[in-house]
Amino acid sequence: MKQAEDVECAVEAGANAVGFVLTESPRQVRVADVDLLVDLVPPGVLVVGVFQGMPIAQVRAIVAGSRIQAVQLHGGYAQADFAELKDLPVQLIRATSFDDGEQAQVGSHGEDYLILDSKHAGSGQTWDWSPLARTTVAGQWMLAGGLTPENVAEAIAATRPWGVDVSSGVESTRGVKDTGRIREFLAAARFCAG
Numbered sequence: 001m002k003q004a005e006d007v008e009c010a011v012e013a014g015a016n017a018v019g020f021v022l023t024e025s026p027r028q029v030r031v032a033d034v035d036l037l038v039d040l041v042p043p044g045v046l047v048v049g050v051f052q053g054m055p056i057a058q059v060r061a062i063v064a065g066s067r068i069q070a071v072q073l074h075g076g077y078a079q080a081d082f083a084e085l086k087d088l089p090v091q092l093i094r095a096t097s098f099d100d101g102e103q104a105q106v107g108s109h110g111e112d113y114l115i116l117d118s119k120h121a122g123s124g125q126t127w128d129w130s131p132l133a134r135t136t137v138a139g140q141w142m143l144a145g146g147l148t149p150e151n152v153a154e155a156i157a158a159t160r161p162w163g164v165d166v167s168s169g170v171e172s173t174r175g176v177k178d179t180g181r182i183r184e185f186l187a188a189a190r191f192c193a194g
């Protein structure tokens with residue numbers, strides 16, 4: 001999220017977490033801006049910093065000097081990278097793509113949460129979730145990748161995730177969030193959660 005009104009909308013609509021992309025992207029936010037936006041996030045809603053391809057020492061330096069409460073690492077971060085952050089007072093989220101037959105395991109890299117995503121983070125591309133319907137992934141894992149207000153209920157019913165994560169599906173154009181779609185997405189997802 002980049003705009004105050006988007007953060008406020010997500011919080012009001014019942015999001016459990018809000019994410020800030022700190023990696024090169026049309027959605028990138030400066031660390032200083034995250035610090036301002038965090039003031040809009042009440043206790044109980046997790047403030048997530050999203051990273052990809054950044055050396056772990058740099059991730060660590062950014063996180064240590066911020067009010068980020070959880071670090072979401074996309075792509076090829078190794079177990080050793082997660083270990084580098086273990087002493088920080090943050091939760092760790094590992095985001096990876098899922099291939100049929102793979103043993104997806106929450107915590108295998110030392111993470112607290114796992115995101116099963118498309119091969120292209122933040123692209124809005126859907127992927128074949130059907131193998132997940134035949135697999136039990138234990139623990140706190142989230143489905144992501146091409147979710148929208150229109151398909152999130154079906155995706156939850158098919159894969160039974162612990163949570164869901166969305167970016168493109170609640171935008172009007174790439175990098176521009178749409179508060180109406182944020183509300184619609186959260187209403188649909190929360191309805192499924194019961």
Ligand SMILES: O=C(O)c1ccccc1NCC(=O)[C@H](O)[C@H](O)COP(=O)(O)O
Pocket residue numbers: 021023024025026027050051052074095117118120121122123124125144145146147165166167168169
């Ligand atoms: O959003 C980005 O530009 C981005 C860049 C680099 C790493 C991660 C990024 N975003 C992550 C996400 O938006 C979500 O966690 C996830 O990939 C789902 O994205 P989407 O398919 O757009 O809903």
